[in-house]
Amino acid sequence: MTSRRVDVLVVGAGPAGLTAASLLATAGARVEVLEREQSPGGVPRHCAHRGFGTWPHALTGPDHARILAASAEHAGADVRTGVTALDWAGPRALTTVGPQGAETVTARAVVLATGARERPRAARLVPGTRPAGVYTTGELQQAVHLYGQHIGTRAVIVGAEAVSHAAAGTVRAAGAEVVALVTEPARAPAAPARTLDARLRHRTPVLTGTTVTELLGHGRLSGVRVRHRDGRTAILPCDTVVFTGDFVPDHELARRGGLTLDPGTRGPAVDGALRTSRPGVFAVGSVLHAAESAATAAREGAHAATAVRDWLTDGTAPGAEGLHWPTGVPLVADPPLRRIAPNRVTPGDRFPYLLRTALPLPRPVLHVTQDGRPLHRERFPLTTAVPHRPLTLTARWTHRVDPAGGPVHVTVA
Amino acid sequence: MTVTVSGHLPVEPYDVAVVGAGVVGCAIARRLAHHPGLRIALVEAQDDVGQGTSKANTAILHTGFDAVPGSLEARLVREGARELAAYAAESGIPVERVGALLVAWDEEQLATLPRLAEKAVRNEYHDTRLLGPADLYAREPHLGPGALGALHVPGESIICPWTTTLAYAVQAVRAGADLHLGAPVTHAGHTDGVHRLDTPRGPLHARRLVNAAGLHADTLDRSLGHDDFTVTPRRGQLVVHDKFARALVRHILLPVPTALGKGVLVAPTVYGNVLLGPTAEDLDDKHATGSTAEGLRRLREQGRRILPALLEEEVTAVYAGLRAATGHDDYRIAAHSAQGYVTVGGIRSTGLTASLAIAEHVTGLLADTGLALGPRRPPEPVRMPNLGEALPRPHQQPDVVAADPEYGILVCHCERVSRGEIRDALAGPIPPRSLDGLRRRTRARAGRCQGFSCGAAVRALFEEAQR
Ligand SMILES: Cc1cc2nc3c(=O)[nH]c(=O)nc-3n(C[C@H](O)[C@H](O)[C@H](O)COP(=O)(O)OP(=O)(O)OC[C@H]3O[C@@H](n4cnc5c(N)ncnc54)[C@H](O)[C@@H]3O)c2cc1C
Numbered sequence: 033m034t035s036r037r038v039d040v041l042v043v044g045a046g047p048a049g050l051t052a053a054s055l056l057a058t059a060g061a062r063v064e065v066l067e068r069e070q071s072p073g074g075v076p077r078h079c080a081h082r083g084f085g086t087w088p089h090a091l092t093g094p095d096h097a098r099i100l101a102a103s104a105e106h107a108g109a110d111v112r113t114g115v116t117a118l119d120w121a122g123p124r125a126l127t128t129v130g131p132q133g134a135e136t137v138t139a140r141a142v143v144l145a146t147g148a149r150e151r152p153r154a155a156r157l158v159p160g161t162r163p164a165g166v167y168t169t170g171e172l173q174q175a176v177h178l179y180g181q182h183i184g185t186r187a188v189i190v191g192a193e194a195v196s197h198a199a200a201g202t203v204r205a206a207g208a209e210v211v212a213l214v215t216e217p218a219r220a221p222a223a224p225a226r227t228l229d230a231r232l233r234h235r236t237p238v239l240t241g242t243t244v245t246e247l248l249g250h251g252r253l254s255g256v257r258v259r260h261r262d263g264r265t266a267i268l269p270c271d272t273v274v275f276t277g278d279f280v281p282d283h284e285l286a287r288r289g290g291l292t293l294d295p296g297t298r299g300p301a302v303d304g305a306l307r308t309s310r311p312g313v314f315a316v317g318s319v320l321h322a323a324e325s326a327a328t329a330a331r332e333g334a335h336a337a338t339a340v341r342d343w344l345t346d347g348t349a350p351g352a353e354g355l356h357w358p359t360g361v362p363l364v365a366d367p368p369l370r371r372i373a374p375n376r377v378t379p380g381d382r383f384p385y386l387l388r389t390a391l392p393l394p395r396p397v398l399h400v401t402q403d404g405r406p407l408h409r410e411r412f413p414l415t416t417a418v419p420h421r422p423l424t425l426t427a428r429w430t431h432r433v434d435p436a437g438g439p440v441h442v443t444v445a
Numbered sequence: 446m447t448v449t450v451s452g453h454l455p456v457e458p459y460d461v462a463v464v465g466a467g468v469v470g471c472a473i474a475r476r477l478a479h480h481p482g483l484r485i486a487l488v489e490a491q492d493d494v495g496q497g498t499s500k501a502n503t504a505i506l507h508t509g510f511d512a513v514p515g516s517l518e519a520r521l522v523r524e525g526a527r528e529l530a531a532y533a534a535e536s537g538i539p540v541e542r543v544g545a546l547l548v549a550w551d552e553e554q555l556a557t558l559p560r561l562a563e564k565a566v567r568n569e570y571h572d573t574r575l576l577g578p579a580d581l582y583a584r585e586p587h588l589g590p591g592a593l594g595a596l597h598v599p600g601e602s603i604i605c606p607w608t609t610t611l612a613y614a615v616q617a618v619r620a621g622a623d624l625h626l627g628a629p630v631t632h633a634g635h636t637d638g639v640h641r642l643d644t645p646r647g648p649l650h651a652r653r654l655v656n657a658a659g660l661h662a663d664t665l666d667r668s669l670g671h672d673d674f675t676v677t678p679r680r681g682q683l684v685v686h687d688k689f690a691r692a693l694v695r696h697i698l699l700p701v702p703t704a705l706g707k708g709v710l711v712a713p714t715v716y717g718n719v720l721l722g723p724t725a726e727d728l729d730d731k732h733a734t735g736s737t738a739e740g741l742r743r744l745r746e747q748g749r750r751i752l753p754a755l756l757e758e759e760v761t762a763v764y765a766g767l768r769a770a771t772g773h774d775d776y777r778i779a780a781h782s783a784q785g786y787v788t789v790g791g792i793r794s795t796g797l798t799a800s801l802a803i804a805e806h807v808t809g810l811l812a813d814t815g816l817a818l819g820p821r822r823p824p825e826p827v828r829m830p831n832l833g834e835a836l837p838r839p840h841q842q843p844d845v846v847a848a849d850p851e852y853g854i855l856v857c858h859c860e861r862v863s864r865g866e867i868r869d870a871l872a873g874p875i876p877p878r879s880l881d882g883l884r885r886r887t888r889a890r891a892g893r894c895q896g897f898s899c900g901a902a903v904r905a906l907f908e909e910a911q912r
């Protein structure tokens with residue numbers, strides 16, 4: 033087993049990891065990026081549609097992935113594909129495996145950018161048989177756009193969010209018919225224009241208030257049973273079903289390393305500098321909040337780069353361990369808010385917070401308190417917060433946090 | 446070495462035809478293949494071995510401590526467990542001797558434990574031990590509150606059922622048995638000392654017939670004029686939990702059987718997951734291998750009591766198997782000498798464990814029908830790829846990766862399956878004919894993402910091999 037040392041080890045070459053790597057390499061650090069897939073780019077690699085890159089988001093996913101990877105490499109980062117980070121060998125050391133065999137890479141800073149996945153059918157406990165033709169969007173996109181595989185002729189899409197419409201687009205691109213988008217909420221969660229476009233231009237039904245209750249068919253899927261909230265049931269004949277959305281963080285490495293996880297996101301808990309509970313270990317992108325946009329992931333990659341640089345300068349001096357690693361206090365989003373990230377707070381934090389709500393909240397007002405003491409109030413007079421879109425809370429109030437106090441709560445008035 | 450999936454079946458009569466390539470049929474074919482003089486056919490309806498009940502069980506290598514004392518099943522489970530443990534060690538089949546705890550949750554169950562310990566002794570199992578709550582919670586700190594005690598059965602083990610079935614089949618085929626897949630026997634008749642088995646691929650003839658058709662053994666039995674038993678499928682649904690749950694449990698946690706019926710178990714798997722199940726539902730439909738909302742709800746309710754933290758972990762897979770229940774308390778293994786026919790029916794819930802002993806027993810019965818077995822020569826040992834977590838997988842062995850970098854290129858990340866392992870399985874003596882078959886041989890796509898990351902890449906490798 034060989035072992036090497038680098039300044040920064042980034043795990044995951046998606047938008048978050050590559051952006052962090054570019055900036056850190058530009059600043060002169062020795063940066064290595066580990067990517068278990070054969071090519072870099074993360075999820076955008078297989079999102080053939082446009083909507084990526086900086087405003088006006090005109091790039092396709094694969095173009096975005098290529099540009100990010102090229103700029104990281106151009107900046108001098110070593111992007112190693114086909115290499116998996118398996119486990120921890122020390123506080124900032126990871127064991128890896130690739131075609132060259134096993135290695136241990138020790139770094140002064142580690143950035144976890146391992147992304148997120150959609151929960152598959154079994155994790156959602158959808159009963160029925162186990163036929164072929166059952167996908168997540170991630171698998172579907174790779175099958176169609178990366179491998180040109182045949183996917184069947186009639187597909188039901190479970191979900192009606194943005195990613196579900198992307199899945200529908202992939203089904204159509206493969207020459208198959210979208211039978212319907214099926215979603216549990218009474219109102220379609222995607223932007224109204226998106227839903228309207230599906231209904232009018234593609235003549236695809238968007239079935240709201242509807243649950244897939246059973247998969248049917250032996251060998252190949254023959255249909256899905258659905259139930260409307262009014263009790264009616266029906267069978268939608270189809271040979272393909274795509275489970276979309278319902279993201280969970282790929283937190284395996286974080287958990288294996290014993291990093292503190294946030295109960296709301298199930299990703300590693302981080303403060304406003306994207307520091308995890310372990311000194312020198314940072315986390316960025318979808319692993320923090322499965323899943324927000326690629327632009328958000330990239331923004332976090334850039335933000336973390338600054339914090340990593342500070343750590344490399346000040347934090348890794350002999351004897352400095354712990355000194356420069358404030359752990360902060362927990363930041364908790366109370367119901368009906370579902371989660372918040374970052375989810376720890378230190379008085380110096382300046383990075384805005386992303387929240388998700390479980391219920392639609394028209395013109396919400398958020399209250400930030402610590403031990404009953406109000407720290408901040410923020411109004412969103414022009415917004416209705418909705419479950420499928422993030423709500424951004426500023427960090428203007430963090431200097432009022434008592435680092436020795438209790439958890440900070442965000443509540444909806 | 447002959448494995449067929451299409452085309453006409455050979456015309457020449459076989460000495461023995463075994464119908465059904467589940468764990469039992471494969472074990473029998475392997476045992477018969479110890480006699481190089483015999484021409485053996487293993488005839489299977491589906492496109493792979495072990496696609497029936499043998500692929501969907503709880504994967505426990507039982508000691509037989511709780512069998513009905515004196516029954517054939519009790520003896521064959523006891524002997525089979527010993528033989529399979531030895532065979533597994535020799536063949537690289539993952540086994541972990543984790544031991545079982547029968548956990549008592551109320552006074553009635555607690556009172557049952559000493560009786561179970563006595564029953565174990567009558568089944569020649571002497572190693573059980575009663576544990577008080579303190580010992581129990583020391584062994585299983587994540588157990589839900591309220592357990593009163595347990596019976597420890599240290600010999601109970603977990604095993605890989607797919608590798609077991611495949612190992613038998615590979616050994617049988619390498620030793621000269623013919624495996625005919627995609628050959629459902631639609632009718633069987635016996636004239637002039639020869640069986641004629643009709644299949645869509647034409648007839649197959651054999652002088653001796655072994656019926657190891659699992660759920661359909663009763664149908665085949667009837668077509669040969671016997672009306673000894675009826676198979677009522679008893680469904681068992683199971684939930685597989687994420688590998689992060691493995692740290693929550695050390696033993697197989699068995700329910701204590703009481704008058705009110707059997708509860709569910711929580712058991713680790715050799716792959717490092719945790720099983721919760723099975724249900725027990727008597728059905729009519731022999732194809733009803735689906736899961737149900739009600740079944741899953743009940744399992745989770747019971748699982749929450751046994752191991753509350755289990756419910757916090759993600760579910761990786763859900764499946765259901767059908768036990769070949771017959772209304773009898775024992776296996777229905779019978780020789781019909783005049784017909785040169787042996788029925789191996791009612792192998793309900795212990796067939797994996799007992800498989801090698803069933804094979805030995807059936808071979809004896811065949812000899813009793815007058816079959817001359819001829820000289821005996823043990824077949825070449827097999828070495829199966831390791832799918833278990835207890836021994837190193839290929840990517841964890843530097844020398845293996847150095848010799849062939851394909852073992853360092855992981856394709857399925859959740860289960861850490863390398864391109865080299867997938868390549869090997871696709872080129873194996875009994876290659877998979879579906880992605881599910883590939884999964885059972887390698888674990889590719891069997892992990893927590895269920896193909897989100899690797900599904901298309903694995904499929905591409907599979908389809909490339911089909912061309
Ligand atoms: C199906 C789908 C469609 C989407 N569509 C859009 C869209 O249209 N527009 C948009 O803005 N956003 C979209 N998103 C969200 C967007 O893809 C994510 O926000 C973005 O990719 C997150 O970037 P990331 O770098 O955090 O993670 P990812 O892009 O997921 O990258 C993580 C990388 O880490 C690697 N990795 C993980 N573990 C290891 C390990 N142990 N060793 C080595 N490598 C590892 C993975 O292979 C992966 O390449 C979509 C997401 C999905 C899943």
Ligand SMILES: Cc1cc2nc3c(=O)[nH]c(=O)nc-3n(C[C@H](O)[C@H](O)[C@H](O)COP(=O)(O)OP(=O)(O)OC[C@H]3O[C@@H](n4cnc5c(N)ncnc54)[C@H](O)[C@@H]3O)c2cc1C
Nearest residue numbers: 465467469490497498499502503505630659681796797798
């Ligand atoms: C939920 C559950 C849990 C269990 N747990 C355990 C356990 O922990 N330990 C244990 O030892 N046992 C366990 N068992 C029992 C064990 O799985 C079975 O006893 C064993 O798999 C039976 O093997 P078999 O070969 O008889 O049947 P099968 O595996 O069903 O094989 C029969 C084969 O015959 C084929 N076939 C049927 N009809 C025809 C035909 N007409 N022509 C050609 N082929 C035909 C089928 O396709 C099938 O492949 C469990 C069973 C269930 C359902």
